[in-house]
Amino acid sequence: MAIDQKLAEDLKSQGVHVTSFESLINWGRSSSLWPMQFGLACCAIEMIAATMAKYDMARFGAEVFRPSPRQADLMIVAGTVTKKMAPQVVRLYNQMAEPKYVIAMGACAISGGPFKDGYNVLKGIDRFIPVDVSIPGCPPRPEALLHGLMTLQKKIAKEKLMGSSRARHADPNGPGDLPVPAFGPHDLEPTFNPDVWNPPAITRDASES
Amino acid sequence: MTPDLPAILARLQAALPAAGLVHLRNPGPAAQDSLLVAHDSLVAVCQTLRDTPELAFDFLSNVSGVDWPEPAKADAVAVPPEGTAPAAGGFLEVVYHLYSTARRCGPLVLRARTLDRQAQVFVPSVVAVYRSADYQEREIFDLFGVIFTGHPDLRRILMWEEFVDHPMRKDYVAPDDYEYEPTPHDAVLEKAKLHYPAKPEI
Numbered sequence: 001m002a003i004d005q006k007l008a009e010d011l012k013s014q015g016v017h018v019t020s021f022e023s024l025i026n027w028g029r030s031s032s033l034w035p036m037q038f039g040l041a042c043c044a045i046e047m048i049a050a051t052m053a054k055y056d057m058a059r060f061g062a063e064v065f066r067p068s069p070r071q072a073d074l075m076i077v078a079g080t081v082t083k084k085m086a087p088q089v090v091r092l093y094n095q096m097a098e099p100k101y102v103i104a105m106g107a108c109a110i111s112g113g114p115f116k117d118g119y120n121v122l123k124g125i126d127r128f129i130p131v132d133v134s135i136p137g138c139p140p141r142p143e144a145l146l147h148g149l150m151t152l153q154k155k156i157a158k159e160k161l162m163g164s165s166r167a168r169h170a171d172p173n174g175p176g177d178l179p180v181p182a183f184g185p186h187d188l189e190p191t192f193n194p195d196v197w198n199p200p201a202i203t204r205d206a207s208e209s
Numbered sequence: 210m211t212p213d214l215p216a217i218l219a220r221l222q223a224a225l226p227a228a229g230l231v232h233l234r235n236p237g238p239a240a241q242d243s244l245l246v247a248h249d250s251l252v253a254v255c256q257t258l259r260d261t262p263e264l265a266f267d268f269l270s271n272v273s274g275v276d277w278p279e280p281a282k283a284d285a286v287a288v289p290p291e292g293t294a295p296a297a298g299g300f301l302e303v304v305y306h307l308y309s310t311a312r313r314c315g316p317l318v319l320r321a322r323t324l325d326r327q328a329q330v331f332v333p334s335v336v337a338v339y340r341s342a343d344y345q346e347r348e349i350f351d352l353f354g355v356i357f358t359g360h361p362d363l364r365r366i367l368m369w370e371e372f373v374d375h376p377m378r379k380d381y382v383a384p385d386d387y388e389y390e391p392t393p394h395d396a397v398l399e400k401a402k403l404h405y406p407a408k409p410e411i
Contacts, residue, residue, distance in 0.1 A: 084369050117397065119376040119383045120368060183369040186384040199388040202404055 022161050029073070029099060030156035033149070036072035036092065037065035041079025043106035043139040050142035060149055069095040074152070075129075076145075080108035080115060081122040083188050087180045093129045094177040099169035101156070103148050104131045107138045114138070119186075127192035129178060130168075210314040214242050217264065217317065224257050225250060233287035233320065243287055243304070243318035248333055251321050252359075255338040258307060258317070266307040266317055269339035272346060274353035275302040276378045278326065287320065299326045301355050305335070305342075323355060326378075334360035352377035 008018045039047055051057045051065065066072040069092045081089060093102070104125055107113030112123040125131065132155060135148040159167040168174045178196065181188040192199070218232055221244075229247030246254050258266040277283040280296035301323045308315030323330045334357035335342045346357045347366040354375035357363055365372065374381060385400070393401040 084367070117383075119381070123386075123388070183371040185371060185373040187386060191386060202389055202401075202406060 022159075023157075025161065026157050026159055030153040031061040032064075033060075033062045033074045033101070033152070033156075034064045034066050034072050035062055035074040035076050036069055036096070037067045038092070039076075039078045040081060040085060040089075041106075041108065043078035043109070046139045046142055047076055047078045047105065047145060050145045055142040055146060057146065057149070060146065060153065062149055069093075070097060072096055073099065074101050074103065076103045076105055077109040077125045077131075078105040078139075080113065081125050082120050083122050084120060084183075086122045086125070086128060086188060087183070089125060090128045090178055090180045094180070098174075099167065101132045101152055102129055103145075103152060104134045105137075105145060105148070106140055107136060110134045110136060122188070124197075127197045128181060130196055210312075211241075212309075212314050212317045214244070214317070217258075218244065220261070220264065221254060221257060224261070225253055228254055230254070231289060231293070233289055235286065236288055237286065241316075241318060243320050245287070245289070245320045245322065248321065248331070251319075251333050252335060252338060254319070255305075255307075255335045259338055265309045265311040266315070268308040268310050268315075269305060269335070269341045270308050270316060271304075271306040272335075272342050272349065273304050274349035274355060274377065275304060276326070276353060277302055278379050296322075300324065301326055301330055301332075301353055303332050303349060303355055330354055331356050331358050333358050334363075336360055351375070354378065 003018055003020065011018050039045075049055060051063055057063050062074065069075075073096070075089075075093055075096065077089065093100070102125075104110050108115060108121070109125050110131075112118070112121050115121040116123055122128075126134075133148045133152045135144050137144050140148075159170075161167065161170045175195070179193060181190060181193075183189070214232065218230060221228060221230055228250035230250075231245040233243045233245050235241050235243065244254075255269075258264050275283075276299075278299040280299060283300075283302065284295060303321045305319040305321075306316040307319065308317075321332045323332060332355050334346055336346065336357075337359065343361070344366060346355075346360055347362070347364060349355050350357060350360075350363055351365040351367050352375055364370070368376065376383070385403075387400050387404050390397055390401055
């Protein structure tokens with residue numbers, strides 16, 4: 001329900017703030033994103049730098065890194081996800097309470113990066129868990145992580161809490177725990193979760209050799 | 210300081226007359242010669258190198274694996290003495306880099322080779338002499354499939370327990386999990402071509 005902007009301004013000058021519950025709740029959520037305290041590779045060093053005094057992630061309300069997934073809202077997948085580590089990352093994601101968000105930080109977390117063709121590197125964490133924001137870079141600078149965080153905050157601010165286009169966490173029929181992949185003889189089984197991600201179709205046109 | 214390999218070899222042969230030690234020459238610019246050690250004397254050689262005060266190789270810096278499907282290539286980088294018969298088939302090799310912190314000298318390079326690459330993939334473990342070999346031998350077991358006899362806890366360390374095969378072997382074929390590559394080139398392009406749909410008719 002839209003609020004008359006002029007009326008809202010008039011009331012504001014009288015010391016009365018008018019807003020919707022949706023904006024208020026989303027403002028609260030986006031301003032206190034508590035990330036989960038885990039890092040997988042060199043991107044984690046940049047993530048740590050982003051929390052320190054020079055870049056100061058606390059300005060965005062996201063400095064409280066929680067050592068337990070139960071207390072975290074945001075999973076920053078910072079670094080190379082090996083196939084051996086991937087089931088644990090999915091399990092940690094399942095253990096987080098809704099609403100929960102995922103930032104894939106760096107080339108490896110997005111796609112496998114320079115190790116994409118390796119025998120033990122997952123080609124992107126988006127194969128198993130839904131990713132809200134991807135930050136490219138190898139590794140991304142702390143400013144890039146802050147930009148990713150602000151992008152996520154803007155995304156949260158637009159979330160609908162009711163109606164058919166409501167956010168996942170507001171939907172009682174939303175997906176529950178995601179399946180945790182098993183270790184196979186050469187690869188994870190399955191190699192991706194088709195409910196979350198599907199491989200792009202390979203297309204060819206006639207001009208190709 | 211680089212250790213004086215002929216002197217060390219002479220001392221080892223005096224201490225362990227039965228040890229099958231071969232001086233391998235490196236013809237490259239590094240000229241880093243090495244000692245090929247037979248299986249049954251490897252632990253005794255390490256023990257002697259560590260405990261003889263004049264040698265005092267007290268630090269095992271690195272253990273690495275090498276897969277040699279073609280033994281001629283191994284003989285090209287670690288040249289055996291004249292008249293040595295070349296190996297019949299491929300083998301796996303374990304390379305040890307020893308340093309002496311007491312004498313500030315190293316590395317002394319030792320090599321141990323398995324008999325073949327399939328069934329006789331045994332090398333004795335040196336964990337009893339150098340504790341630092343523990344995880345590195347597990348890694349070589351994991352990635353190359355060398356079985357270290359006498360290792361206290363020989364399990365996979367990088368790959369998961371259910372994994373079969375040894376991915377660092379030169380003949381390891383990774384599962385074909387090609388999906389899509391925006392700009393394929395070289396080996397990835399060859400792999401990509403196998404997955405392209407049939408060319409549409411014009």
